[in-house]
Amino acid sequence: MKLLEVKHLKVWEVQTGNVIVHDTSFTLEQGQCLAIVGESGSGKSVTSRAIMRLNNKNLQQTGEIFLKNEALHLLSEKHMQRKRGKNLCMILQNGMTAFDPSCLIKVHLYETLHTHFGWSENESEQALMQVMEKVNLKNPQEILHKYPHQLSGGMLQRMMIALALALEPDIMIADEPTTALDTISQYEVVQQFINIRQQMNCAIIFISHDLGVVRKIADKVLVMKDGEVVEQGDVQAIFANPQHDYTKYLIATRGAINDHFKKVMGENVPC
Amino acid sequence: MGIYIMKRMLITLPLLLAVSFLTFVLISFSPMEPAEVVLRAQEVPVITEELIEQTNEKLGFNKPFIVQYFHWLIACLQLDFGQSYVKNAPVWSLMGPAFMNTFKLTVISSFVIIAFSVLFGVLCALNERTAVDRLLRALLFGFTAVPAYWLGAIFIFVFSVKLDLLPTSGMDGAKSYILPVTVIALGYIGLYFRNIRSAMLNNLNEDYVLYGRASGLPENKITMHILRNSLQVAISIFCMAIPIILGGTVVIENVFAWPGLGSLSISAILSRDFPVIQAYVLIVAVAFVVFNMMSDILNATFNPRIRDGN
Known part of the structure; x- marks a missing residue:
């Protein structure tokens, strides 16, 4: 069954008429992980938002x-608000500012859980x-009793994932969740996404320009360039x-960096 | 938090000392000899050398400068600002009631200013670039641009003379507050609501707003978060507004014949009544220092990052 279906999505700037995302269509099945890759400014985040x-x-x-055959584009703002968080969760790039x-x-956590489930602080705390x-x-x-500036970016990122887990959404949208993190925190966060995929039946839209990470967790890939989908398909097939040409270029660039890295390190580093 | 407040208060002490010293020094820069001023103010017909010496002896003007300062300071701490040269009464007996009158006016005006600045700021930010936003901005800017004495005169003409709704001047019951408070508030709201508006608009683009919306929080909750963060900018401005009004009501007090600090200080300046001027400058300066401290403490309560010192 199709969980999410996006048909002919077009996004443009009102004042300038500048088109940011051209005629984009894709689908997402239950429990699947779709990666949207492309350079910055290619319209990945705008598509997910x-x-x-x-x-x-x-x-x-x-x-x-369409989410589970319900037309999201026709919903009133009030009904759409109820879908956010409950059915569609978002994890932002920078935990420090989220x-x-x-x-x-x-x-934030208690307010969100109270909004969707009507839970008291105690119930929310237990769930969290x-x-x-x-x-x-x-x-x-x-x-829970700390301020954002007292925690690290990686912890806040995992906090967002934890909230998403408590909300049990149909789809989790992660917008460059590893970009703002150092390598060790990146590894931990990616590991969390892999765990989520194994434990829950939650579909993920994973926006990234890190092809290594994408290869590790995605089932399907959507390659975007200048607001257009240039290629989409199974992750194995695409790699x-x-x-x-653009996909070839992306994969080749990554390969070149890896080769250089291996050469410098002088040993066989798994990538 | 307690430690922060203690620290902040301790820093204030040397500042207060410096302020009091400056007040004293500046007055002593006056080109006239103080004893002569006293005698002239008391309208003594012939001022002789002998008389000046007697006065110096009596009022301690012949002691070293620093000794004079400490005598004055210690007396000030007991609210004893000396004798008025002109009225031959203790300064505090003149200053106290005038201060209270101006203080009442200031407090009420500040509440009105804060309430309406926040209200209009939020209203404009939430309706950015709509007719409501444009109209409010134009109107409030207009009121700020107009001089207060002119606005005051127009209000007196319309509401007191023509419509006979409010008293023209003086301090007589709650009704007499309405016009001066309105005129003071209109002058400041136009400046301060813009700060709230722009702070709200800046916060609107922050990630936490996007995350709040993405989590499905209702708009009113998100607005409260934005307001909470926007008010931090405003706290300092509002806290500084109070001493500014306290020391700057001279014009309004003249227009509305308000028996306050402004009227008192003007007459003291014209008659060179130095102890009164000194007390006035000291009170206003101390108000600035104290409200500056309060703004820091309030900011720390709202913003945990300041409290932690980073």
Whole structure:
């Protein structure tokens, strides 16, 4: 069954008429992980935000978006608001700026859980304790009572994943979740996504320009360039046999960097 | 938090000392000899050398400067600002009631200014670039651009003379506050609501707003988060507004014949009543220092990053 279907999505700037995403269509099945790759400015984030109808006011979109056969593009703003968080979760690139800097971490989490499930603070705390353990956050009590600036980017990233786990959405949209992190935190966060895929039946849209990570966790890949989908298909097929020049270029660039790295290190480094 | 407040208060002490010293020094720069000023103010017909010496002896003007300062400072701490040269009454007996009158006016005006600046700021930010936003901005800017004495005169003409709704001047019951408070507030709201508006608009583009929306939080909750963060910019400005109004109501007090600090200080300056001027400058300067400290403490309560020192 198709979980998400995006048909002829087009996003443009109202004032200039500048088209940011051209006629884009793709589908996502239950439990699948779709990676959207491409250089910065290729329209990856705008595409993912268009699904949640969260782009800035100066961007407009047309096209059809169906979640479990429900037309999201026709919903009122109020109904769409209920879908966000509950059915469609987003994990942002920079954990350090994703939480209100003047509130304790728990404030956002409790508010979100209260909005969707009507849970009291106690119930929310219980639920969060469980999911925080799953994403390897120790001392959950302590973390909940910290301010964002007192935690690291990786911890905040995992906090967002933990909230997503508690919400049990149909689709988790992760917008460059590893880009702002150092290598060790990157590894941990990617590991969390792999665990989520194994444990839950949640589909993931994973936006990244890191092909190594994409190869590790994605089933399907969508390659974007200048707001257009230039190629899409199974991850194995695309890596083994890229059709479009741009995809070939991306894979070759990564290969070149790897070769150089191996040469410098003088040994066989698994990549 | 307690430690932060203690620290902040301790830093204030040397600042207050410096302020009081400056107040004292600046007045002593006056080109006239103080004893002569006293005698002239008391309208003594013939001022002789002998008389000057007597006065110096009596008021301690012949002691070393620093001794005079400490005498004055210690007296000030007990709210004893000396005798007025002109009115032959203790300064505090003149200053106290005038201060209270101006203080009442300031406090009420500040509340009005803060409430309406926040209200209009939020309203404009939420309706950015719509007719509401444009109209409010034009209107409030207009009121700020107009001089306060002119606005005051127009208001008196319309509401007191023509419509006979409010008293023309003086301090007589709650009704007499309405016009001066309105005129003061209109002058400041136009400046401060823009700060709130632009802070709100800046925060609107922050990641935490996007994440809040992506988590499905209702708009009113998100607005509260934005407001909470935007107010931090405004706290310092509002805290500084209070001493500015306290020391700057001279014009308004003249227009509305308000028996406050402004009126008192003007008459003291014209008659060279130095102890009164000194007390006025000191009170306003101390108000600045104290409210600056309060703004820091309030900011620290709202912004945990300041409290932690990074």
